[in-house]
Amino acid sequence: MKRTLLTVAAIVCLAFNADAQISIAKGWKINIGDSPEWSSPTFNDADWKAANVSVPWEANGYPGHDGFGWYRNHVVIPTWLKEKAFLKDSLRISLANVDDRDEVFLNGKLIGRLGGAKGDIRTSGNWGPREYKISANDPAILWGKENLIAVRIFDRDGDGGMYGTNYKIGMVDITDGIAYDAGSDFWFGDKGLVGKTIKLTASNTDTFSGRLSVLLTDPETGGIISQQSADANFAKGRPFNFPFRVVAPQAKSYRLDYNFEDAKTGTTVSYTESTPYILTPPVSSKPRINGADVFAARPGNPFLYLIPATGAKPLKYKVDGLPDGLKLNPATGVITGSVPAAGTYPVTFTVSNLRGSKTKAFNIVIGNTIGLTPALGWNSWNAWGLSVDDAKVRTAAKTMTDKLAAHGWAYVNIDDGWESAARLPDGRITTNSKFPDMKALTDYVHGLGLRMGIYSSPGDATCGGYLGSLDHELQDAQTYAEWGMDYLKYDWCAYSKVAPRPDLTALKKPYYVMTEALAKLNRDILHSFCQYGMGKVWEWGAQVGGNSWRTTGDIEDTWQSMSGIGFRQDAAAPFSQPGHFNDPDMLVVGKVGWGPRLHNSRLTFDEQYTHISLWSLLASPLLIGCDMGQLDKFTLNLLTNDEVIAIDQDALGKGALPTVKNANYQIWVKELKGGAKAIGLFNMSDSYQTISLDKTSPELSGFTKFRDVWRQQYMVVSGKTLSAKVAPHGVLLLRVEK
Structure with missing residues (x-):
């Protein structure tokens, strides 16, 4: 599904009391369909399928299922949960994420629904984490005995079911009001110095005092690197601030454990995160030309391209062989105009400053494929x-110009939420008050040398309930062209009302209609299909005019989501080609949150390296999904490594395929242009492991140069194998050449 709201605390990391809860992540069973008797503890579910509740029900063997499904789990609720708790009033059941709507039963009694929202399960509620409370004295709880938890779910479209990592039963406690505000960015000093300030906060009326300890350990060896502690006193509106600094011995991630022991209850409230590390080398003051080796436009249509180049400013730009109809601004590197005649035009870029000059061969392709x-x-x-608005988009554009455009980043895309409540009398779509002048925006x-994107749906409404393009496709396309758009994300959403059980013809139709509308414009607008991979869209997306197509449901910022999506792209990979690319959804690095409140990505720093590496290997669109106004140093490190970006932008346009795929790695x-290869060695486990490749293996046979792309340095490989220690959920990204 495309979610309309994600209920995640902004920068607050909720604490937990490990001594007063049990995990219920295992033992779940699943069945598709709907029956009231499935809530009963006496119902025999012996023939139900075992469920992996870390992934959607599509990954449990029910691809494409929308509608009702049930999960059941038989759980002993031990009496010691209540006996050990400081407060003994209420029991809490946490059930990770529900997609989209739910009703939860304990031993046949309904104890919660729709995340607290009101309405019908088919139409109300929203995607997100679920937590329900019940009185500890409620007779529905069978203390010390087996209990039946049953979850009824209705999924609208896309991914469905119940999935995630937080499946727990515990007692409500006064320390539930304690949270770690770890949202401040890490800062970096010389010689491995790293630090940040964390806060202990309280959301209830209690005053807390105790001891906070911070432990830094090496996840590779288990050795302790640093221990720090302090007395902590805090209350609502009066947080405890703890600044700390540590010296990281190596450029890798270390584990940080925060533990606050409350003096009143003896409860320990904990939170764990990891330290960031920078691999991308600093940008040289000498000129360097980055980005792809090719750019395309259709004959006679407006052309806009900013030569991406780094180096000490001011930079001067020159282009030899520029075709008639195009002109270069030598001070900004922006090429504009239009070329009437189809063809491939080889040109040479030159960028210079006081430190030297650099040239690059480049092809301008004028034809039907963009x-x-x-x-x-x-x-x-x-x-x-x-919650997107004009100001946020301008901030993103200005930040892209200042920090990212020199590395090839070019599109600034508005997603859902810009549309007015009603069309104009002549049927034209217009903007709401958040976007007072879309043409001016x-x-x-465009004045920054960047390109602009917009969002719509083939249905009568978007996922957020705004106006869709149904029966107004050409009119909307013409409006987008008048505004100057260069990109359209077209999201299935309410089109499910038009085609509730679509066959292949019905899946293709709305995208073909919009492709035809876009073809009638005197403007190039990339067509991005967002329909979650239905009908194996990768097999036909190019034929229907897609420049990219989503291959999956929505991503979230967890390892389960990111890895589950990224490492399941094998079937789609062979269909990637210039002009037509698989899209496993947008990036979840930096500060995200699905608006308006944000939090740091829940991916570890190792997982974020994996995220960018894998998406680049897959030749995926790289669409940053964070607050561009708060780009921290680590996120910039991820987004400005030109050798990593070059893998994604390789002119062959091929997607990577797995040659080894098992539970551990x-x-x-x-394959890259010129015969080189990019290779990702991914550690799928929770601990460090050595991954090795024989030099005579199909991956390395015939290659003699091995380059660590993130570090931008060649590896010295002696002997018959290439071996590397790879961090948990981490990656070694290589470029190999002969």
Whole structure:
């Protein structure tokens, strides 16, 4: 599904009391359909299928299922939970994420529904984490005995079911009001110095005092690197601030454990995170030309391209061989105009400053196929959701110009939430008050040398309930062209009312209709299909005019979501080609939150390296989903490594395929232009492991140069194997050449 709201605390990391809860992540069973007797503890579910509740029900063997399904779990609720608790009033059941709507039963009694919302299960409620409380004296609880938890779910579209990591039963406690506010950014000093300030906060009326300890350990060896502690006193509106600094011996991630022991209850409240580490080398003051080797436009249509280049400013730009109809601004590197005649035009870029000059061969292709390399840009959804507005988009554009455009990032895309409540009398769509002048906003973005994107749905409404394009496709396309748009994300959403059980023809139809509308414009607009991979869209997306197509449901910022999506792209990978790319959804690095409140990505720093590496190997559109106004140093490190970006932007346009795929590690290989390869060695386990490749293996046979792409340095490989220690959920990204 496309979610309309994600209920995650902004920068607050909720604490937990490990001594007063039990895990219920195992033992779940699933059945598709709907029956009231499935809530009963006496119902025999012996023939139900075992469920993996860390992933959606599609991954449990029910691909494409929308509608009702049930989960059941038989759980002993021990009496010691109540006996050990400081407060003994209420029991809490946490059930990770529900997609989309739920009713939860304990031994046949309904104890919660729709995350607390009101309404019908088919139409109300929303995707997100679930937590329900019940009185400890309620006779529905069988203390010390087996209890039946049954969860009824209705899924609208896309991914469905119940999935995530937080499945627990515990007692409500006064320390539930304690949270770690770990949202401040890490700072970096010389020689491995790293630090930040954390806060202990209280949301209830209690005053807390006790001892806070911070432990830094090496996840590879288990050795203790640093221990710090302090007396902590805090209350609502009066947080405890604890600044700390540590010296990280190596450029890798270390484990940070925060433990607060409350003096009153003896309860320990804990939170764990990891330290960031920077691998991308600093940008040289000498000129360097970055980005793809090719850019395309249709004959006679407006052309806009900013030569991406780094180096000490001011930079001077020059282009030899520029075709008639195009002109270069030598001070900004922006090429504009239009080329009437189809053809491939080889040109040479030259960028110079006081430290030297650099040249690069480049092809300008004028023809029917545009978007020859995956889109590089930003999309508003994963940060702002429906709270996006003109100011946030301008901030994203200005930040892209200042920090990212020199590395090839070019698109600034508005997602859902810009549309007015009703069309104009002539049927034209217009903007709501958050976007007072869309044409002026687009002109601003174009004036920076960047390109602009917008969002709609083939249904009568978008996922957020705004106006869709149904029966207004050409009219909307013409409006987008008048505003100056360069990109359209077209999201299935309410079209499910038009085609509730679509066959292949019905799946193709709305996208073909919009493709035809876009083809009638005197403007190039990339067409991005967002329909969650239905009908194996990768097999036909190019035929229907897609420059990219979503292959999956929505991503969230967890390892289960990101890895579950990214490492399941093998079937789609062979269909990636110049102008037509698989899209496993937007990036979840930096500060995200689906608006308006944000939090740091819940992916560990190792997992974020994996995220960017895998998406680049897959030749995916790279669409940043964070608050561009708060780009921290680590996130910039992820987004400005030109050798990593070059893998994504390789002119062959091929997606990587796995050559080794098991529970412990995976190896994915991407063919590159000129005979080179990009190889990702991914550690799928929760501990460090050594991953090795024989030099005579198919991945390495014939290659003699091995480059660590993140560190931008060649590896010295002696002997018959290439071996590397890879962090948990981490990656070694290689480029190999002969």
